[in-house]
Amino acid sequence: MKAVVINAYGGREELKAIEFPKPMPREHEVLIEVYATSINPIDWKLREGYLKERLPFKFPIILGWDAAGIIKKVGAKVTEFEEGDKVFTRPATTERGTYAEYITADASLVAHMPKESSFIEAAAVPLAGLTAWQCLVDFAEIKKGDRVLVHAGAGGVGSMAIQIAKAFGAEVIATGSSKSQSIIKKLGADHMINYMTTPLTEAIDEVDIVLDTIGGDSQEKSFEVLKPGGVLVSIVQPPSQERAKEKGVKAGLVWLEPNGEQLATLAKMIEEDELKPLIAEVLPFSEDGLKKAHELSETHHAKGKIVIEVKKEEDK
The missing domain is CATH 3.40.50.720 (NAD(P)-binding Rossmann-like Domain)
Structure with a gap:
């Protein structure tokens, strides 16, 4: 699968697109084909090395903390989801993040996407x-x-x-x-x-x-x-x-704790028109796209979320 990683702490030039092994879900996890992810300040702060003591990951690190996509495989002990479900998640802290075509996530940290939401809108919500x-x-x-x-x-x-x-x-x-x-x-x-x-x-x-x-x-x-x-x-x-x-x-x-139940509550608020993600820009899933996204985020002036479209919705 394609992933964008860093192999060292530093500037945006450290973001590299590579082929990476596709993950497989454990018994309590689901495998998600990612259609969209989004950028958060923690992405480039970790890339720069500001958080290396709190998050001592091993290289190569796949950044990213938001994902929306379709479940492709469920672990043996997962009962609340099935293949084909549209979901979104903020996975657990790991060096295997969401700048990738596939991710795994514990089922307890996943929620069904809001009805009528696009993958781009859903990916802007979790973190x-x-x-x-x-x-x-x-x-x-x-x-x-x-x-x-x-x-x-x-x-x-x-x-x-x-x-x-x-x-x-x-x-x-x-x-x-x-x-x-x-x-x-x-x-x-x-x-x-x-x-x-x-x-x-x-x-x-x-x-x-x-x-x-x-x-x-x-x-x-x-x-x-x-x-x-x-x-x-x-x-x-x-x-x-x-x-x-x-x-x-x-x-x-407050240091965020991933929580699927709370994410489901946010999904319900979106369905009831109490909450709508604010999208600043949508960029392609590529080395250049991620570099541009980090550049925009580092200005601190983006209005809403910067989203990366990993796969087009019509391709599903």
Whole structure:
């Protein structure tokens, strides 16, 4: 099978298309023919070597954490799926990722694709959607009426978070640039703060939940707009526990845990028009396509998810 791998940490030039052995599913796994995958910042951070201590993989590493496709084989103990099912997944952490024509995944981490969704739309959901869900629902325990601040609302996680928060009946404020204003409004945010022209602390206060997707100064300023008893949840760096104690808030870093049941919940939200993936660009499954995708992601300015089309839907 074709796969795009890295054989050393470094720049985009390390991405190489090669022939790689096709995996075979274990008894609790399924074999998925991948029709689409997508790009996340963790891809190029791992490629650069920033995460080599936390994720000490062996080369060659196949990057990628999202997949949508068709089940081609089921393990002996898999009962909830069968060959031909359209599914999507965020597989377990492994050096064998989703930049490949075939992957295996534990059945517990797989869900049926939303009805009427394309493979491209489904591939944009798993990592970003699960991250937003676990930040807002699991960690922050979001409830109706909460005021929620989402940093970088037009990004992959931010765009999912806005919609999930609205589905729970929250009031949502999102940050972004003037170029993101129409997108953020379309996603359902009640208010937008232009971070380029308006200081956060002058625009808002008394927030129940802050989802930090940026870190640094944005995270520091976020403490100042939280009400006592509020929650700051980050996906980029651990918030200061000293500052959290001082402000009387809960703060923490969420590292995504793959979860098929939660993915099925997201699929249901998509079917009920409560959630729609925001697609920034679709690129081909090739060395050049992956290099371009990483380049776009590294700008931090992509509006939504960058998707890689591995196989065209009409070819199934």
